[in-house]
Amino acid sequence: MIKQGPRDLVEQVQEAGLCIGCGSCVELCPYFRSHNGKTVVLHDCDLEQGRCHAWCPKAELDLEELSQALWGKPYRFTGVGPHLALTAAKAGPALGEGAFQSGGTVSALLAAALDQGMIQGAVLTGREGLEPLPTLARSLDEIKACAGSKFTAAPTLAAFNRAQAQGAEGLAVVATPCQGAALAQRRLDKVNPDAPTGPAELVVGLFCNWGLDPQGLMRFLGQKVNPETIKAMDIPPPPAGVLTVETTEGTLEIPLDEIRGFIPPACAICPDMTSEWADVSVGMLEGRPGWNTLVVRSEKGRALAEAAADKGWLVLEEMPADMREHLAGAAEAKRARALGAAQEQGLLGGPDEPGPKALRVGPEFWAELSQGKGE
Amino acid sequence: MANSEQANQRLTLMGNQAISRGALEAGMRVAAGYPGTPSSEIIENLAKSADEHGLYVEWSINEKVSLEVAAAASLAGLRSLCAMKQNGVNVASDFLLHLAGSGIRAGMVLVHCDDPGALSSVNEGESRHFARMIELPQLEPGDFQEAKDMTKWAFELSEELGQVVMLRSVTRLSHASGGVVPGPLPEVSGQARFEHNGSLLDPQRGPVTAGPVSVNHPRMQEKLARAVELFEESPFNTYSGPEEPELLVITCSICSLYVKEALVMLGAADRVGVLKLGTTWPLPPKLVQRNLERCERIMVVEEVIPFLEENLKIMAAELAGQIGPKQFMAKREGYLPSTGELNPDLVAAALARALDIEYQERPAGYAAKVASAAQATDTPRELAFCPGCPHRASYWSLKSALALDGRDGFICGDIGCYALGARPSNYGILKTLHAMGSGAGLATGFGQLGRFGMDQPVMAVSGDSTFYHAVIPALINAVHQKSPMSLVIMDNSGTAMTGFQPHPGTQTDAMGHPVPPVDLEGICRALGAEVTVCDPFDLETTRQAAMDMLADQSTAKVLILRQLCALSPERKGKKLYDVQVDPDKCLGGQCGCNRLCTRVFGCPGLAWERETGRAYIDEVICAGCGVCASVCPAGAIIKTERA
Structure with missing residues (x-):
């Protein structure tokens, strides 16, 4: 792990336009703040090493190192990446009613984890108008209040950092792939062993193709609807090609082409569609409304999924082979596209490439990628 | 003191005291000015003995008005003095030009104090050029005795010519001290009366107007010619x-x-x-x-x-x-x-x-020796705000607000202690700095540039005294022209930089007599600006108020940040809080703090102990404002309210 300081972070990420606003560097110190979905640098910090840089998912993210540490194998992922199980899932009867995206699997898993005593609370993302609002939920009702996709990058990890600084322990985080990468890096290193921030107890990853710049989306949607009336948003599976915004006044369909401009450049170099560093990952199940895809990756994730199914929080079903293939293809496509884009922009390197790099892979993979490029 | 000492005792007087003494010896009755280094002590001295000598002395709202106040006395037959710093003459110059045209009656002296080297200025403007440009006689005392003697003579000269006389001092004369033998103080009498019923062409009894130019301009030059005759014989040459x-x-x-x-x-x-x-x-x-x-x-x-x-x-x-x-x-x-x-x-x-004399300014190696000797005892320091200064707190919040706003907004600075905000040690937060009131004026202009694609929000700062001096017209302009300017008035309740002279917002005048303070918020509201008032020591509220201002760029807005200057007579030496650092909680140089209080916030009351790697409070200079307790990310700075 290449450890650098906040000035490097500002140069490599903020000023390079790669900041996704995940909040990983926020609330660790007085220097970084989140505002309107953006990470803001309030003052200059001249430390040569900082947690901000060490944990940032867009600065020197060593995929090989992470993969070896978390999954004990090289970063040469195929399909949905390392997993113990891949199933269809939806919330079981124990969870009750809620405004869930697809099958309510995330809420069900968190409810089960709380119920099992595996976690004391969960950091997830609610919404105030169009603004994503990271929240610490400590009860089932609080979890259900945050259900539903936000489609915008959110400083969820800022809330996680804040909760930890205030002494909270045993927290789950519902994380997008970038946030998952930030959390995973915390398992590798502690820049500052005395500070009370560390890895999460449980990471529930979300599938993500790309996020949207919250300020841009807010300005854009604000012209079309009253943000306070929004109930839910969804991007139905292809070939719909729209973002649906469900409001108290009715449902609005916005062609994806109109909002693509709000996709942050950082998403273009993200190789992870299915939250490959999480304990469990959840996404929609294409072709089966009301159901989710559940990827169980870690032993902890497996224990949770099994307990959740046992206690009726979660209903599991075998995932049909064609759906598996389709999902694997989509995940691989994103991975290849992102690594290609990162390489093209000079943001990808092997372990020994002179930095800064946003992403690094192992020596063999890098040789292969470089060769492919040379041919 | 120097104002009431009897004649012929040799005194050590500051140049500005000598000038005041000279005015008293000339029987001056009315003095007015606007504070500005290095001129301020002239009016201050006269104000101190106003009651004793039956004078009227005022700190006017700006230099132009002060010149008008002094001129009124002269026109009504009383000798008068007006004092200002070099660039004050620029402010007063429009009236000065016209007053030169009309002429004056009783002796009237304009004392202008230049600041070569800009020791206390952001210019080293040369105000003598006004004398040539406006065709007025110019005197320049060469030492402390002359400062007194020439001031006295300047009144006689002015009266003889029927013209304002300019008397120039510089920082090293105004602020240094030297031997002065005072002369006698006259018994003064005479009633003020403005004669205006005579002919327009009668300089002593008619209306007093700058025109007709065809008559008055030749007359001005005749006065100068007479001045030349007197100067040929002057004992000051x-x-x-x-x-x-x-x-x-x-x-x-x-x-x-x-x-x-x-x-x-x-x-x-x-x-x-x-x-x-x-x-x-x-x-x-x-x-x-x-x-x-x-x-x-x-x-x-x-x-x-x-x-x-x-x-x-x-x-x-x-x-x-x-x-x-x-x-x-x-x-x-x-x-x-x-x-x-x-x-x-x-x-x-x-x-x-x-x-062609061999001359070496200093022995070889002298400069290096001085530098190393200084390094041994002195900590290298940038100019910083005082401990407990409300401006530091204000800028801390404004800086955060601008950063969070994220549109690369900026602040137009103005003249006062808060101009130090242009320096890196005070966050380098001011991005323009010019004349009194120019921050607000520039901001109204920047505010109009949205139509040309400028998407940066603009703020202006002003002190309370500066607001009255020259900001009001800019604010009116912003309101009327719909400029989305955010004006922050940093009201520390006095003309702090020059030594707490009163201004229209204070409750006493220059002579210490009670006067009705004008209503700062009321003025801004009446002009049509939205007004918010905050205590800058409340960092959260202040930052939020600033962000609200930045967020709504539809109209001109005023944020008044009101807190007494730490050196004000009311606050000096009185701590609001006892402040301590808990060394167990202090994160020091670690990731998570990296010395925010001493390295970034930068209050001199906070010090850094290298050995322990912890901050501590320098009890001797801490002003007890308690703001650093809100700055510390670890809650290690603890403030306890004083009983």
Whole structure:
């Protein structure tokens, strides 16, 4: 792990336009703040090493190192990446009613984890108008209040950092792939062993193709609807090609082409569609409304999924082979596209490439990628 | 004190005290000014003894009004004085031009104090040029006694000419002290009355107007011609040195002391003649001719722009037929700089060059020795706000608000202590800094540029005194022109930078008498601006108020950040809180803090203990404002309210 300081972070990420606003560097110190979905640098910090840089998912993210540490194998992922199980899932009867995206699997898993005593609370993302609002939920009702996709990058990890600084322990985080990468890096290193921030107890990853710049989306949607009336948003599976915004006044369909401009450049170099560093990952199940895809990756994730199914929080079903293939293809496509884009922009390197790099892979993979490029 | 001492006892007086004393000896009755270093002590001194001597003394809202107040007294038959710093003359100059046209009645003296080297200014403007431009007589005392004597004489001269007389001091005269033998204080009497029923052309009994120009302009020049006659004989123009020197130095003001000292340093007093001019505009040609005839080589020693030098060169050219060509050795010839202060060393170096004397300013290695000696005892420090200064707290919040806003917004600065915000040690937060009121004026202009694609929000800061002085017109402009300017008035309840002079928002006047304060919020609201008032020590609320201002760019807004200056008579020495650092909680240089309080916030009351790697409070200078407790990310700074 290449450890650098906040000035490097500002140069490599903020000023390079790669900041996704995940909040990983926020609330660790007085220097970084989140505002309107953006990470803001309030003052200059001249430390040569900082947690901000060490944990940032867009600065020197060593995929090989992470993969070896978390999954004990090289970063040469195929399909949905390392997993113990891949199933269809939806919330079981124990969870009750809620405004869930697809099958309510995330809420069900968190409810089960709380119920099992595996976690004391969960950091997830609610919404105030169009603004994503990271929240610490400590009860089932609080979890259900945050259900539903936000489609915008959110400083969820800022809330996680804040909760930890205030002494909270045993927290789950519902994380997008970038946030998952930030959390995973915390398992590798502690820049500052005395500070009370560390890895999460449980990471529930979300599938993500790309996020949207919250300020841009807010300005854009604000012209079309009253943000306070929004109930839910969804991007139905292809070939719909729209973002649906469900409001108290009715449902609005916005062609994806109109909002693509709000996709942050950082998403273009993200190789992870299915939250490959999480304990469990959840996404929609294409072709089966009301159901989710559940990827169980870690032993902890497996224990949770099994307990959740046992206690009726979660209903599991075998995932049909064609759906598996389709999902694997989509995940691989994103991975290849992102690594290609990162390489093209000079943001990808092997372990020994002179930095800064946003992403690094192992020596063999890098040789292969470089060769492919040379041919 | 100096104002009431009896005659003939030798006193040590500051130049500004000597000027006040001279005014009292002249029987001056009314004095007005606007505070500005290095001029402020003149009015302060007079204000102190106003009751004793039956004077009226005021700190006016700005220099132009102060000149008008002083002029009114003169027109009503009372001798009056007006004092200001160099750039104050710019503010007053419009009225000064017209007053020169109308003339005055009782003696009236405009004391203008220049600041060569910009020791307390953001300019080193040369206000003597107004004398030539506006056609007024210019006097320049060369030492402390002269400061007193010439001030007294300036009133007589003014009265004789029926014209305002300009008397120039500089920082090193105004603020240094020297021996002065005071003269007697007169019994003053006489009632104020403005005669205005005579003919328009009667300067003593008619209406007083700048026009008709066809009558008044020739009259102005007749007054100057009369001044020249008087200057030919003035005892303030002196020559010293051999009758036929190798080199003639012509000098004025405090530079005459530098020349004396330099000649002693060089042992060259017997080779050089010195013509010290006290009356520098208009130049008396006979006196100048007599002295130019002494030798071929002429050095002119004066500070900043070559005013005297150029006028002397013109005169030398005019006289060339009679006195022959002269070789000048001055600024335009590269002997002396035309920026910054002079000092005996610079003058000695110029003289040594002209006289071909070996001269070394300091022994070799001296500068290095001084620097290392200084390093051993002094911590290198940038200019910073005082401990407990509300401006630091205000800027801390504004800085955060601008960063969070994220549109690369900026602040237009203005003149006051808070101008230090332009320096890196005070966050470098001010991005423009010019004249009194210009921050707000620039901001109204920037605010109009959205139509040309500018998407940066703009703020302006102003102190309370500056607001009354020159910001109000800019605010009116912003409201009327719909400029989305955010004006932050940092109200520390006095003209703090120059020493707590009262202003229209305070409850006492210059003489210490109670007066009704004007309502700052009320004025802004009446002008049509939305007004919010915050305590800048409340960082969260202040930051939020600033962000609200930035978020709504539809109209002009005012945020008043009100908190007493830490050095104000009301707050000085009184701590609101006892403040301590808990060393167990302090994160010090670790990731998570990295010395935010000492390295970034930068209050001098916070100190850094290298050995322990922890911050601590310097009890001696901590002003007890408690703001650092809100800044500390670890909750390690603990404030306890004082009983």
